[in-house]
Amino acid sequence: MASRDDILKAVRQNKPEPVPHPGIPDFTHRMAEPLIERFVEEIEKAGGSVANLQHRNDLRSELMDRYQPSVTWSAVQGLSLPDALSDSALSAPDTRPGEGHTVKNTLPDSDHSVENTTPDSVLTVERMEKLDLVVLKGDIGVAENGAVWVSGEILQRRVLPFISLNLAILLPASAIVENLHIAYEKLQESTHSFGTFICGPSKTADIEQSLVMGAHGPATATVYLIEE
Amino acid sequence: MSHPEQAEQFLANEARSRWHDETLWQVRAKRDRAAGRVPEWEELRETASAIKSHTLSRLDHYLVQFEKQTRQNGVTIHWASNAEEHNRIVHSILEKHAVRKVVKSKSMLTEECGLNGWLETHDIETVDTDLGERIVQLAKERPSHIVMPAIHKKREEIDELFQRTLHTRPSGGDAVYLTREARRHLRQKFLEAEAAITGVNFAVAETGEIVVCTNEGNADMGVHLAPVHIACMGIEKLIPRRADLGIFLRLLARSATGQSITSYSSHFRKPEKGRELHIVLVDNGRTRQLGREKFRQSLACIRCGACMNTCPVYRRSGGHSYGSVIPGPIGAILSPGMDLKKHASLPFASTLCGSCSDVCPVKIDIHEQLYQWRQIVIRDTAGDPAKSGAMGAAGQLMRRPRLFRLGGKVLRWLLRRLPRPFLYSRFNPWGKQRELPDAPEESFFEWYKRNRQ
Numbered sequence: 001m002a003s004r005d006d007i008l009k010a011v012r013q014n015k016p017e018p019v020p021h022p023g024i025p026d027f028t029h030r031m032a033e034p035l036i037e038r039f040v041e042e043i044e045k046a047g048g049s050v051a052n053l054q055h056r057n058d059l060r061s062e063l064m065d066r067y068q069p070s071v072t073w074s075a076v077q078g079l080s081l082p083d084a085l086s087d088s089a090l091s092a093p094d095t096r097p098g099e100g101h102t103v104k105n106t107l108p109d110s111d112h113s114v115e116n117t118t119p120d121s122v123l124t125v126e127r128m129e130k131l132d133l134v135v136l137k138g139d140i141g142v143a144e145n146g147a148v149w150v151s152g153e154i155l156q157r158r159v160l161p162f163i164s165l166n167l168a169i170l171l172p173a174s175a176i177v178e179n180l181h182i183a184y185e186k187l188q189e190s191t192h193s194f195g196t197f198i199c200g201p202s203k204t205a206d207i208e209q210s211l212v213m214g215a216h217g218p219a220t221a222t223v224y225l226i227e228e
Numbered sequence: 229m230s231h232p233e234q235a236e237q238f239l240a241n242e243a244r245s246r247w248h249d250e251t252l253w254q255v256r257a258k259r260d261r262a263a264g265r266v267p268e269w270e271e272l273r274e275t276a277s278a279i280k281s282h283t284l285s286r287l288d289h290y291l292v293q294f295e296k297q298t299r300q301n302g303v304t305i306h307w308a309s310n311a312e313e314h315n316r317i318v319h320s321i322l323e324k325h326a327v328r329k330v331v332k333s334k335s336m337l338t339e340e341c342g343l344n345g346w347l348e349t350h351d352i353e354t355v356d357t358d359l360g361e362r363i364v365q366l367a368k369e370r371p372s373h374i375v376m377p378a379i380h381k382k383r384e385e386i387d388e389l390f391q392r393t394l395h396t397r398p399s400g401g402d403a404v405y406l407t408r409e410a411r412r413h414l415r416q417k418f419l420e421a422e423a424a425i426t427g428v429n430f431a432v433a434e435t436g437e438i439v440v441c442t443n444e445g446n447a448d449m450g451v452h453l454a455p456v457h458i459a460c461m462g463i464e465k466l467i468p469r470r471a472d473l474g475i476f477l478r479l480l481a482r483s484a485t486g487q488s489i490t491s492y493s494s495h496f497r498k499p500e501k502g503r504e505l506h507i508v509l510v511d512n513g514r515t516r517q518l519g520r521e522k523f524r525q526s527l528a529c530i531r532c533g534a535c536m537n538t539c540p541v542y543r544r545s546g547g548h549s550y551g552s553v554i555p556g557p558i559g560a561i562l563s564p565g566m567d568l569k570k571h572a573s574l575p576f577a578s579t580l581c582g583s584c585s586d587v588c589p590v591k592i593d594i595h596e597q598l599y600q601w602r603q604i605v606i607r608d609t610a611g612d613p614a615k616s617g618a619m620g621a622a623g624q625l626m627r628r629p630r631l632f633r634l635g636g637k638v639l640r641w642l643l644r645r646l647p648r649p650f651l652y653s654r655f656n657p658w659g660k661q662r663e664l665p666d667a668p669e670e671s672f673f674e675w676y677k678r679n680r681q
Contacts, residue, residue, distance in 0.1 A: 004307040007463065007511045011288040014519030019285040022278035024471055030267050042488050125419065125453065144266070144478070145488035158500050159452035162445045162492070180474040180489075188470065193301075193498035197477075199489050202445040206360035206376065208383045209251055210403035215359060215444035216411055216418070 027181050035143040035176050036225070042146030046200030047213050048221040052173075056226050059135075059170060066222075067133055067166070074128070074164070075135035076154045123157055131164035138169045138198075138223070140183045141176035145199060148223060149183060152194030161198060167218040169198065173225045230573035235545035239661070248380060249543040255376075256537040258486025259587065265488075266478070276475050277591040280528035283466055284518060290433040290466045291509065297436025298507060301498045306508045311341035314510045318343060318425065318458055319350055321506055325456055327352065327422040331414075333440070333447035334358045335427025336374050336531060337460050337510060340553045343425070354425075355417045357446040359410050366393045372547030374554060375484045375533035380546050414446070424450030428461035428507075429530070430476055434469045437497035438507065441480060441490040448494050457499065458506045463514055464527040476530060479589035483532040517565045522600045526561050528590040535584035535594055541577050550574060557584035561597040564605065572609045575601035636671050643667035 031038060040050045053059060067073075136155075138148035148169050152158055161167060177183055187195075202217035213219045239245050263269045283290055295305050308314035314337075322330065330352055332338065344365075347354045356365045360377035364370060367389055371377030378386070383401030390396040390406055394413050399405045426447045430439040438459055440447045451457045467476065481487040499505035518524050536542045536556030547555035552563035552571055560574035575598045578584075584594040605611065625632050643651070644667050652659040670678075 003309040003313060003511075006309055007307055007509070007515060008288050008291060010511070010515035011291065011463070011518065014515055014524075015287055016281075016285050016518075016521070016524065019278070019281045021282045021468060022275050024475065025268070025271055025275060027268050027271070046487065046489075046491065129415070129419065142489075145481075147489045147493065152500075157452070159449065162448040162452065180478055181471070184471050184474045191497075192495065194494070194496055194500065196448070196492055196494040197489065198492060200491050202443070202491055204359045204407060204444050205485075206358070206363065206378050207386055207401075207403040207406055208381075209254070209376075209379075210383070212404050212407040214411065215407060215446070216357070216414060216449050217445040 024181055027179055029178070031143060031178050035178060036173060039141055039143040039146055039176050042144065043200060043221075043223060044146075046146055047203055047211070048146065048200035048223065050223045050225055053170075053224050053226045055228055056170060059168075059224055062224065063133070063135070063168065071132035072127075072130055073133040073135065074123075074131055074160060076137055076156075076160075125159075128157065128159060128163050131160075133166045133168060134160050134164040134218075135168045135170070136161060138171040139175065140186055141171050141223070141225075142178075142180055142183050142197070143176055144179045147180075147183075147197035147199040149187065150196055150198055151190070151192050152196070153192055155194075158194050161196070162202070162217040164217070165214070165219055167198070167201070167221040168224060169221070170224045170226065173227055229551065231545070231549055231551070231577040232573065234549035234551060235541075235577075238546040238549050239544065244382070245544055245546070247382075248546055251379065252537045252543045255485060256534075256587070259483055259534055259537065260486075262482035262486040262488060266482070272475055272479055273589055273591050276479055276530075276589060277528065279467060279472050279475060280590050281525070283468055284464070284524060284527055286468075287463065287466065287518070290468055291463060293433040294431060294436060294466055295509075297433065299436075301436045303436065303499065303505045303507055306506060308508055308510045308512070310512050311510075314341045314460065314508055314512065315343050315346040317508050318460070319347065319352075321456065321458055322347070322352060322423055325422065327456065329353045329355075329417070329421050330423050330425055331355050331357050331417055331421040331446075331450040331454065332361075332425045333427065333442060333450055334361055334377070335425065335460055336371075336554060337427055337462050338425065339371065340512065341460075341510070343460075355414070355421075357414050357417065357450055358442070358444060359407065359414075359446075362410060362414065363389065366390075370548070370553075372555065373533060373536055374531050374556075380548065418449045418453050421450060421454045423456040423458060424454040425458045425460065426451060428459050428465050429480065430467050430473060431461055431465045431507075432468075432470050432473065433466055435497060437470070437495050439473060439477075439493060439495050441477070441493045443485075443487075443491045445492050448492055451494075451496070452500065455502075456504045456506070457496070458508065459496070460508045460510065462510050462512070464529075480530055480532055483534040483587065483589040513566050517562075520565065523561065523565060523597055525592050526558065526565075526594075526597060528592055529558050529562070530590060532589055534587040534589065538583045538587050540579060540581065540583070545577070550577065557594045557598065558592070561592075561594055561601060564601050568605065569609055572605045572611075575599075575605055633671065633673060640667040640669075640671075 043050050136150055138150055140149040201213045201219055201221040202215045203213050204215035205211045298305050306317045308317055344354045356362050363378040372380040387401045396409045426440050428438045429441045481490045535558050539557050542556040550559050552559045554562055563571040563574055578598045580595050582595040
């Protein structure tokens with residue numbers, strides 16, 4: 001603790017005269033384009049993609065179209081998806097030993113009881129590590145930069161969005177706001193233990209500035225915008 | 229070695245230094261396009277600068293508030309006065325958990341403290357997981373840029389390096405193939421790691437949360453898989469409120485790479501169930517810098533690297549030529565505060581063109597501070613005797629108008645008549661790698677006299 005006191009003492013001795021906090025100016029309605037248009041442009045610029053859905057129940061067929069029926073996947077239950085997906089080949093239980101596991105992960109959200117929780121013994125690192133797809137729910141979309149806020153509270157394991165090969169995020173179109181300031185206003189009272197803004201796939205340009213998707217995590221990231 | 233000496237080595241390979249220059253200029257151009265898409269860009273910079281000034285003026289208050297909030301969040305806070313204490317703290321946490329394998333995401337602070345070397349001597353495998361950082365780590369080098377650590381390396385060199393260290397096949401520098409191989413290699417490291425060390429981009433006093441930004445997702449992969457997360461931060465990373473993040477996250481990636489935001493901006497407030505989160509708050513010269521009125525604003529830096537990408541000297545001399553953990557213009561004003569003698573040449577590694585200050589997202593007056601450091605270097609160190617001698621002689625000459633005019637005449641005459649080997653000898657550094665200008669027929673003074681009488 002000696003260092004704590006030393007540091008605080010040194011700060012008090014050396015800090016300048018008080019300067020007031022400037023506050024955050026009102027930056028709303030500065031964007032020229034329609035919010036959704038800009039949101040899509042920003043995600044595509046970041047290497048991600050956006051698909052429009054009439055209704056959240058359409059997600060199942062969308063995913064079936066896009067991915068092989070045999071992919072291993074995991075979805076958070078906050079999506080109200082399990083019904084839509086439960087009868088699909090996507091959720092077929094572990095039928096092909098040796099070929100990776102199908103983890104039908106039903107994560108709890110505030111509306112669901114704990115019974116729906118996949119036991120930790122099922123959601124092991126070994127299984128998560130082989131996931132082809134993780135399906136999540138986003139809370140806020142940010143038009144100016146294409147980022148989507150994903151709250152850690154819906155994730156049974158925080159690593160899920162970062163470990164799979166593909167990522168799908170379901171987002172109501174009405175959740176798109178103009179800029180980060182509005183997003184943080186909405187998050188002001190949030191008591192999340194963990195949360196992240198995700199924009200596009202995991203990527204790197206560390207080899208001579210050549211952009212490569214899928215540096216460590218998802219090589220594709222798709223935001224499914226629901227009109228409803 | 230001084231900056232000019234090391235820069236000369238970098239410049240010896242002309243093709244590479246031109247490539248380096250052009251590549252970084254492209255990043256600067258991307259930054260301009262990104263900033264141009266934000267109509268309120270200048271207001272954002274003003275606000276960011278003011279928030280940082282406010283925070284520094286109440287840093288003690290915010291440190292205490294941050295400590296209190298993190299405690300409530302179940303986070304363990306540690307305080308380190310210097311690099312060694314920081315390393316000892318990190319090591320003791322790892323010891324307690326009998327950790328032998330650590331994954332790290334980018335942290336300039338741990339570079340500053342020499343953490344990797346410290347852990348290696350204690351037999352703890354420390355793997356940098358940012359691809360660029362892994363490349364320089366495998367090459368046993370140091371990052372040459374704070375955002376693009378391996379920007380000095382050509383793809384063929386990385387190919388050769390990976391063949392040697394990761395046993396990849398020759399690919400002629402195929403970036404996709406090499407990145408895939410690195411992914412496989414690092415995936416294994418993530419799965420084996422018993423602790424993850426990260427830096428911190430922003431720490432929020434109000435909520436006790438820390439924000440870490442990456443494009444690769446390597447910080448998150450490490451942190452969420454390992455049982456222990458240690459986040460290391462300089463005390464100047466604090467900002468007062470969560471709402472302030474909006475300002476800084478809008479500026480950071482746009483200034484750094486021209487992206488609107490990084491792929492991941494993760495907010496860590498509480499440890500995941502059954503896991504631990506430690507935050508190490510480090511001074512290591514920062515409170516001293518806070519006491520230097522002319523230089524304290526350098527503590528507002530958010531490590532975007534924009535000043536490097538725009539700097540004509542950095543682009544042409546490469547990051548390693550600075551011989552400091554943080555290179556470029558911002559490094560040249562931070563490093564003399566740590567060790568004036570060692571870094572005496574850095575404030576001179578600038579044309580004082582001011583481009584760094586113009587692009588700085590938090591409006592640090594970098595080129596003004598470079599100029600101020602020059603005064604201190606000349607006052608407090610021996611300086612360069614040749615330069616001092618020349619300046620003294622010039623002073624004498626300029627004090628005597630007749631002698632000055634005569635000197636000019638003689639020089640113009642000599643410039644026209646002296647043979648090349650004499651003009652471009654080692655006694656004339658101005659003739660190095662550049663042609664001297666044609667000597668004019670008359671001086672301005674003569675021209676003026678002729679035309680105005």
